[in-house]
Amino acid sequence: MRHEERDTRPGLTRRRVTQGLAASAAVLAAPAVLRAQSGPVRIGYSMARTGPWTGGAQVSQEPNYILWAEQVNAAGGLNVKGTKRPVELISSDDRSEVETVVRSYEKLMGSDKVDLILPPWGSNANFAVAPLANRFGYPFIAPTALSKRLIEMKLPYFFLMLQQPQPMMNALVEMLKGSGAKSAAVIYVDDLFGLENYAALKVAVGGSGISLVEEKSYPGGVKDLSPVLRSIKDKNPDAFIALSYPPDTILASRQSKEIGFNPKFFYASVGTAFPLYKQVMGPSAEGVLGMGSWNRKSSKMAEAYFDAHVKKFNKEPDRWASGATWASLEILQSAVAKVGLDRKAIRDHVATNTHDTVIGKIKFNGSENVATPGSVSQWQKGEFEVVWPKSMATGSLVPKPAWA
Amino acid sequence: MSLGAWLELLASGVITGSIYALVALGLNLQYGLMRILNIAHGEFLMLGAFVTWVAATQLGWSPLAMIPLSFALTFVLGLVIHRLWFKRLTDTSPNVDVFEARALMVCFGLMFLVQNFASWVWGGELRGYDYLTEPVPIPGMGGAQFAANKLLVLGLSLVFAAALIVLLRTTLYGKGVRALMQSPTGAQLVGIDTERLHPLMFGIGLGLSGVAGCLLSMTYTIAPAMGEPYTVTSLIVITLGGFGSMGGALAGGLLLGVVEAVGMHFTSPSLKSLLSYGIFIAVLLLRPNGLFHRKR
Numbered sequence: 001m002r003h004e005e006r007d008t009r010p011g012l013t014r015r016r017v018t019q020g021l022a023a024s025a026a027v028l029a030a031p032a033v034l035r036a037q038s039g040p041v042r043i044g045y046s047m048a049r050t051g052p053w054t055g056g057a058q059v060s061q062e063p064n065y066i067l068w069a070e071q072v073n074a075a076g077g078l079n080v081k082g083t084k085r086p087v088e089l090i091s092s093d094d095r096s097e098v099e100t101v102v103r104s105y106e107k108l109m110g111s112d113k114v115d116l117i118l119p120p121w122g123s124n125a126n127f128a129v130a131p132l133a134n135r136f137g138y139p140f141i142a143p144t145a146l147s148k149r150l151i152e153m154k155l156p157y158f159f160l161m162l163q164q165p166q167p168m169m170n171a172l173v174e175m176l177k178g179s180g181a182k183s184a185a186v187i188y189v190d191d192l193f194g195l196e197n198y199a200a201l202k203v204a205v206g207g208s209g210i211s212l213v214e215e216k217s218y219p220g221g222v223k224d225l226s227p228v229l230r231s232i233k234d235k236n237p238d239a240f241i242a243l244s245y246p247p248d249t250i251l252a253s254r255q256s257k258e259i260g261f262n263p264k265f266f267y268a269s270v271g272t273a274f275p276l277y278k279q280v281m282g283p284s285a286e287g288v289l290g291m292g293s294w295n296r297k298s299s300k301m302a303e304a305y306f307d308a309h310v311k312k313f314n315k316e317p318d319r320w321a322s323g324a325t326w327a328s329l330e331i332l333q334s335a336v337a338k339v340g341l342d343r344k345a346i347r348d349h350v351a352t353n354t355h356d357t358v359i360g361k362i363k364f365n366g367s368e369n370v371a372t373p374g375s376v377s378q379w380q381k382g383e384f385e386v387v388w389p390k391s392m393a394t395g396s397l398v399p400k401p402a403w404a
Numbered sequence: 405m406s407l408g409a410w411l412e413l414l415a416s417g418v419i420t421g422s423i424y425a426l427v428a429l430g431l432n433l434q435y436g437l438m439r440i441l442n443i444a445h446g447e448f449l450m451l452g453a454f455v456t457w458v459a460a461t462q463l464g465w466s467p468l469a470m471i472p473l474s475f476a477l478t479f480v481l482g483l484v485i486h487r488l489w490f491k492r493l494t495d496t497s498p499n500v501d502v503f504e505a506r507a508l509m510v511c512f513g514l515m516f517l518v519q520n521f522a523s524w525v526w527g528g529e530l531r532g533y534d535y536l537t538e539p540v541p542i543p544g545m546g547g548a549q550f551a552a553n554k555l556l557v558l559g560l561s562l563v564f565a566a567a568l569i570v571l572l573r574t575t576l577y578g579k580g581v582r583a584l585m586q587s588p589t590g591a592q593l594v595g596i597d598t599e600r601l602h603p604l605m606f607g608i609g610l611g612l613s614g615v616a617g618c619l620l621s622m623t624y625t626i627a628p629a630m631g632e633p634y635t636v637t638s639l640i641v642i643t644l645g646g647f648g649s650m651g652g653a654l655a656g657g658l659l660l661g662v663v664e665a666v667g668m669h670f671t672s673p674s675l676k677s678l679l680s681y682g683i684f685i686a687v688l689l690l691r692p693n694g695l696f697h698r699k700r
Binding site: 052058059217218219223225230234246250254258274284 | 665
């Protein structure tokens with residue numbers, strides 16, 4: 001060994017240490033490369049476990065990822081075009097920060113080179129990562145993003161599960177109109193979600209004969225809505241519509257009860273579908289309307305999923321985005337079974353087929369799920385029943401009683 | 405607007421303000437007395453809220469019983485934290501300015517520590533329970549009504565705030581504390597024992613935060629990140645009321661609550677932050693010693 005003979009200096013030198021480190025790194029890396037061929041399917045994501053998004057992320061999204069991986073592994077692994085391989089989830093906390101989300105996914109796709117990725121929580125985070133995933137060529141089936149602008153970006157690898165603002169608001173307005181409502185008051189959170197839904201609502205009420213008697217925005221994290229609710233109460237509208245996030249959904253409900261504002265239709269957006277809503281509102285939840293699209297009674301598949309969720313986490317899934325999250329995993333799973341881990345092929349499979357899922361048939365036109373119509377649900381005796389449209393309904397609309 | 409509606413609006417502001425005041429009093433005690441600008445103050449409010457939630461939903465205890473318990477818990481926690489960090493900082497810092505800067509850094513760390521501890525133990529989900537949400541009509545206020553838990557929050561916040569102020573005004577301990585605020589060196593010269601007073605007052609400060617959390621959990625949903633906004637609001641409140649002035653913090657808290665409620669009614673809730681920070685900046689520019697400061 002010439003190298004050995006030439007290097008006569010005793011002990012460790014910096015160069016030697018560096019060489020040693022590099023060599024051991026190479027040794028360690030080699031099995032990883034081998035593993036990637038036959039070992040587990042590595043699926044990466046970042047998720048809010050701390051910070052303001054956590055409430056939504058830990059109810060509607062991450063529990064489903066965990067449950068799904070567990071179920072797949074219990075069944076012998078993920079079917080990759082006939083070969084069963086275990087699923088390994090590689091996840092981290094994004095602290096509810098858009099920059100951290102972007103950095104995490106850059107690492108997952110750029111340097112970790114995971115096999116597949118799963119989306120983060122919420123419209124804002126998806127807005128930031130979607131173009132990135134598209135550039136890296138990772139199919140991205142987002143269960144908790146709601147924005148027309150995401151669809152208008154026309155990213156071929158990006159799919160949205162939830163019904164978008166316009167169909168949701170159209171469904172709400174159709175239902176209100178069909179039930180004889182003449183006036184409505186709206187409050188909306190002043191971010192992407194609230195603004196887009198508000199704009200969609202304005203379009204939907206146009207020509208419907210329903211007049212908006214009050215339109216007010218509020219900031220996320222608001223602690224007191226009673227001054228606004230009191231002035232709305234004075235105007236006595238038939239319907240109250242809150243385009244709100246979970247904490248404000250509950251705040252608006254509690255404070256409406258507090259001041260005795262009990263319109264014929266009380267609608268609040270994100271969070272009404274959470275089991276938390278009936279916990280904190282108790283019997284007062286009865287008759288409250290909100291964004292929901294499925295429940296345990298929707299189908300046999302829904303029932304199996306619901307029960308597995310309760311068994312694993314000792315808590316119920318929410319009646320809107322949880323179902324969409326589960327459906328997105330079903331779509332991904334069946335695509336991988338059909339075409340393997342070729343990401344372009346997965347993308348094409350998702351884009352062109354109609355998928356059978358826990359929340360019914362799903363079909364994409366561009367990025368948008370066009371098979372699920374806009375829907376409205378209502379709390380009735382402890383269950384969030386889908387009451388609109390008739391094709392999805394699990395119950396029929398009942399008049400809202402006084403706050404109990 | 406009718407008189408009844410006005411009264412109702414003002415009252416809702418006072419209710420929110422009473423919580424601001426309670427949180428701010430604790431922070432003011434820590435800052436005014438010890439120069440600890442406790443950025444983590446709101447986190448102990450969150451702890452108080454979470455233990456109350458656990459007791460109410462999992463053990464089936466009355467949230468009312470948790471008021472003294474959450475005070476005791478955060479009080480003891482305060483003693484421990486003071487012993488572990490702030491005592492050592494006091495001993496090693498050359499002067500009070502260096503201490504203030506170092507203590508601020510420690511408080512930042514503490515904030516992350518406590519918040520992540522809560523996320524780890526309870527998860528980041530939104531939590532809540534149903535307690536005394538029945539509306540109670542107020543006689544003589546033109547049909548105004550408030551949830552029973554809100555009235556409870558108002559009453560107890562004011563009781564605790566008043567108790568602290570009376571304690572500081574009338575007892576020998578209180579005299580010692582006030583002396584320390586006026587002149588730390590002078591107070592030590594006449595034999596006031598800072599070794600005992602500092603941990604005690606730090607603990608009481610956190611205890612009040614814990615009580616506020618307990619009360620808040622009755623009216624709002626709770627999450628590990630809930631504390632920070634209250635810390636920020638109490639900073640505004642103690643600026644309004646004057647650093648170290650307890651009466652000022654109480655008045656400042658109530659005032660801020662009322663201003664926010666009225667402002668939100670006539671403009672839009674989206675402008676609430678603009679309103680509070682506008683007041684904050686105006687007070688800093690025009691009355692840097694607080695609204696109620698009298699020239700000596």
